[in-house]
Amino acid sequence: KSGFIAIIGRPNVGKSTFMNKVIGQKIAIMSDKPQTTRNKIQGVLTEKDAQLVFIDTPGIHKPKHRLGDFMVKIAENTLNEVDAILFMINAKEGYGKGDQYILDRLQEVKRPVYLIINKIDLIHPDELFPLIEKYKDKHSFEEVIPISALEGNNVNHLLDVVKKKL
Numbered sequence: 423k424s425g426f427i428a429i430i431g432r433p434n435v436g437k438s439t440f441m442n443k444v445i446g447q448k449i450a451i452m453s454d455k456p457q458t459t460r461n462k463i464q465g466v467l468t469e470k471d472a473q474l475v476f477i478d479t480p481g482i483h484k485p486k487h488r489l490g491d492f493m494v495k496i497a498e499n500t501l502n503e504v505d506a507i508l509f510m511i512n513a514k515e516g517y518g519k520g521d522q523y524i525l526d527r528l529q530e531v532k533r534p535v536y537l538i539i540n541k542i543d544l545i546h547p548d549e550l551f552p553l554i555e556k557y558k559d560k561h562s563f564e565e566v567i568p569i570s571a572l573e574g575n576n577v578n579h580l581l582d583v584v585k586k587k588l
């Protein structure tokens with residue numbers, strides 16, 4: 423099994439930390455070079471049963487300049503070509519404009535989207551359910567997966583879930 427996985431989310435939600443956790447703990451290739459004009463490969467996770475190629479999709483963030491519209495189009499095209507999308511949010515922050523912007527872009531995308539609630543180490547377990555409720559109906563998520571990228575909680579489970587559906 424193999425697949426391309428896009429990680430999207432507002433700045434500071436923990437995308438890089440997640441990548442470091444996933445790639446850092448296993449033998450893999452890390453690359454910062456742009457592979458195409460569209461996106462860059464952040465890392466390749468090779469396991470005996472699967473290969474996951476993680477890609478960064480910069481244009482999906484709210485554009486800061488005119489070129490932004492073009493970037494957004496490219497990002498949308500990229501997202502339509504991947505096998506799965508990990509939409510990462512910060513458990514400690516409320517639902518915000520930045521999240522809505524990304525979710526609006528995702529409306530056009532017909533690919534499985536996983537809601538990844540990161541930084542669960544910063545919240546009380548009781549805070550998790552209301553958070554899921556807040557996001558649940560904003561998109562038809564394939565699955566909601568709470569993790570702590572920093573501490574590694576549930577990261578392997580996330581990988582298993584994504585792999586299973588490739």
Ligand code: GDP
Nearest residue numbers: 433434435436437438439540541570571572573
């Ligand atoms: P990115 O902008 O989405 O790539 O976010 P980063 O990976 O750079 O993380 C932003 C900050 O959040 C850094 O200070 C990380 O150490 C911190 N961070 C990321 N994941 C977690 C987590 O699961 N728990 C906690 N407590 N902090 C985290």
Ligand code: MG
Nearest residue numbers: 434437438439
């Ligand atoms: Mg980053």
